[in-house]
Amino acid sequence: MSAAPVILEATGVRLAFGGVRAVDGVDLRVREREIAALIGPNGAGKTSLFNALTGFFYPDAGTVRFRGEDVTRMPNWQRISRGIGRTFQSPSIFPEMSVAQNLTIGIQSSFRLSLSLRPPSAGRRRELEARLVELLGFVKLERLRDRQVAELSHGDQRLVEIAMSLSTSPKLIMLDEPTAGLAEADTSRILSIVRDLHDRLGLTVLFVEHNMRFVAALAQTVTMMDRGRVLLDGPPSVVLKDPRARDAYLGAEESVRA
Amino acid sequence: MIERLAPEVVNGIVLGSFYAIVAIGLSLIMNLTGTINLAHGSFMTLAGYLAFAIMSRGGSFWVALGGAALLTMVVGVAVERLFIARLYKRIPLYSLLLTFGLSLIAEESFRLIWGPSSVPFAVPTNLQGSTALGNIVLPTYRLVIMGALVIVITALLLFLYRTRLGLRLRGAVQDPDMMAALGTNTRVLYTVNFAVGVLLAAIAGIFAAGLLGLQPTMGNSLLMPAFITVVIGGMGSLIGSIVGGLLIGLTVSITTLYLPAASEIVMYVLMAVVLLVRPRGLFGEAGIFG
Numbered sequence: 001m002s003a004a005p006v007i008l009e010a011t012g013v014r015l016a017f018g019g020v021r022a023v024d025g026v027d028l029r030v031r032e033r034e035i036a037a038l039i040g041p042n043g044a045g046k047t048s049l050f051n052a053l054t055g056f057f058y059p060d061a062g063t064v065r066f067r068g069e070d071v072t073r074m075p076n077w078q079r080i081s082r083g084i085g086r087t088f089q090s091p092s093i094f095p096e097m098s099v100a101q102n103l104t105i106g107i108q109s110s111f112r113l114s115l116s117l118r119p120p121s122a123g124r125r126r127e128l129e130a131r132l133v134e135l136l137g138f139v140k141l142e143r144l145r146d147r148q149v150a151e152l153s154h155g156d157q158r159l160v161e162i163a164m165s166l167s168t169s170p171k172l173i174m175l176d177e178p179t180a181g182l183a184e185a186d187t188s189r190i191l192s193i194v195r196d197l198h199d200r201l202g203l204t205v206l207f208v209e210h211n212m213r214f215v216a217a218l219a220q221t222v223t224m225m226d227r228g229r230v231l232l233d234g235p236p237s238v239v240l241k242d243p244r245a246r247d248a249y250l251g252a253e254e255s256v257r258a
Numbered sequence: 259m260i261e262r263l264a265p266e267v268v269n270g271i272v273l274g275s276f277y278a279i280v281a282i283g284l285s286l287i288m289n290l291t292g293t294i295n296l297a298h299g300s301f302m303t304l305a306g307y308l309a310f311a312i313m314s315r316g317g318s319f320w321v322a323l324g325g326a327a328l329l330t331m332v333v334g335v336a337v338e339r340l341f342i343a344r345l346y347k348r349i350p351l352y353s354l355l356l357t358f359g360l361s362l363i364a365e366e367s368f369r370l371i372w373g374p375s376s377v378p379f380a381v382p383t384n385l386q387g388s389t390a391l392g393n394i395v396l397p398t399y400r401l402v403i404m405g406a407l408v409i410v411i412t413a414l415l416l417f418l419y420r421t422r423l424g425l426r427l428r429g430a431v432q433d434p435d436m437m438a439a440l441g442t443n444t445r446v447l448y449t450v451n452f453a454v455g456v457l458l459a460a461i462a463g464i465f466a467a468g469l470l471g472l473q474p475t476m477g478n479s480l481l482m483p484a485f486i487t488v489v490i491g492g493m494g495s496l497i498g499s500i501v502g503g504l505l506i507g508l509t510v511s512i513t514t515l516y517l518p519a520a521s522e523i524v525m526y527v528l529m530a531v532v533l534l535v536r537p538r539g540l541f542g543e544a545g546i547f548g
Contacts, residue, residue: 056435077439077442077443088439092433092439094428094436095432106441109441109442110441114443115423115426115442115443117421117423167440
């Protein structure tokens with residue numbers, strides 16, 4: 001496993017908002033075809049690190065490399081086309097559009113059709129349709145294809161989000177708290193989909209999560225952040241049992257449910 | 259009765275379509291980038307003067323309409339790229355002040371180039387005169403304007419609801435970050451959106467020049483009713499801008515007929531009533547600037 005090449009590498013990343021050092025010198029390496037988890041109490045800087053890695057904020061210092069290329073200052077949409085897909089902590093879907101339209105936006109981007117006005121050829125249209133059917137099938141939402149996303153259950157919306165992050169045909173998928181606020185049954189649906197991302201599609205997955213059972217079931221490596229820094233790093237069997245992980249969570253809202 | 263009311267109703271619809279089309283442009287820009295574009299009226303006036311310049315060099319009205327609208331859009335893109343785009347990450351007050359400053363500069367420039375008073379902006383003779391519909395006689399140019407603005411609004415709706423770019427604009431209004439995460443260059447999207455808003459203003463400005471006369475303050479005099487249209491119709495709603503514009507236009511015209519002294523304030527009364535009953539406007543969503 002450790003022989004696999006590094007797909008995403010952050011070195012000395014710093015990101016401050018006003019006086020608050022949200023990310024304070026973080027090194028992170030994700031290897032190809034790995035499922036990596038990022039954990040830590042609220043305010044540890046996990047989402048800020050995600051934003052720095054995906055270009056939604058540029059880091060104040062440090063570098064981000066994706067598949068060997070320095071992408072530290074690359075605009076977010078361009079990074080997406082290089083092969084990073086992501087979801088957001090807050091529900092990020094277009095509620096007034098149908099499931100199919102939500103997915104079509106990313107598919108069109110991956111076909112380089114997003115900013116042109118010319119209608120695609122018939123063959124191209126068939127490819128778009130095939131890709132849409134494939135994505136719907138992957139998250140098992142075929143029956144909801146033409147439903148407005150606002151009408152869907154919270155769990156189904158989460159699956160739409162994952163399918164959206166997949167719609168741009170990424171190599172690496174970054175999920176920000178994919179099971180937040182979900183009931184047990186929905187959590188296991190997400191769990192099996194994320195496993196499929198890795199096992200069936202051969203993607204690299206990096207996710208932020210508070211549900212430690214979810215982390216233990218999926219992650220091959222776990223990075224624990226606290227107050228903007230990396231506290232622990234290693235296989236889940238080691239990190240989740242480390243007393244420092246429990247200490248960091250103490251006093252925070254979450255309890256470690258290992 | 260009907261002979262007296264009909265011209266005022268047509269007048270109201272024409273006026274209302276102007277307000278609607280300017281309001282739609284304002285609304286598009288406001289929704290996507292939070293920019294309150296006080297220079298919107300200047301783009302209308304600029305388009306009027308450019309059309310005037312093209313016609314005085316022998317161009318036909320329709321050539322002037324197309325040419326001036328496109329030139330104004332190019333100026334709009336330049337203004338957005340050079341100035342306004344730098345302020346997107348700041349609170350709306352910055353772009354409000356910037357565009358207010360730009361509108362002052364624009365108005366003085368018009369005065370320097372074309373003089374402080376009206377220029378003779380003549381619509382072609384075949385568009386002048388009147389057309390009889392049954393026993394109701396209506397000014398031809400107003401009917402032409404009504405037709406043209408209906409075409410423009412239809413074209414805009416087709417663009418927004420039937421093209422990939424339109425889908426992205428509608429999506430980006432809801433969540434620009436997600437749109438970027440789906441691989442769309444949102445900077446280009448902002449520019450296209452601004453250009454569409456300016457194009458609408460330009461078309462309205464050229465038609466308005468033939469109706470209201472062309473002087474340096476023309477566009478700005480239509481800007482306040484357009485902002486009121488946005489408030490009444492509700493921010494974020496195209497249909498709201500259309501309904502709001504027609505509502506104001508009709509109310510003002512009919513008031514002019516029966517109570518001329520109140521015609522100036524009636525739209526403010528309308529706005530006050532709507533704000534009291536439904537603060538987000540008739541079709542608006544709450545908390546655009548949340």
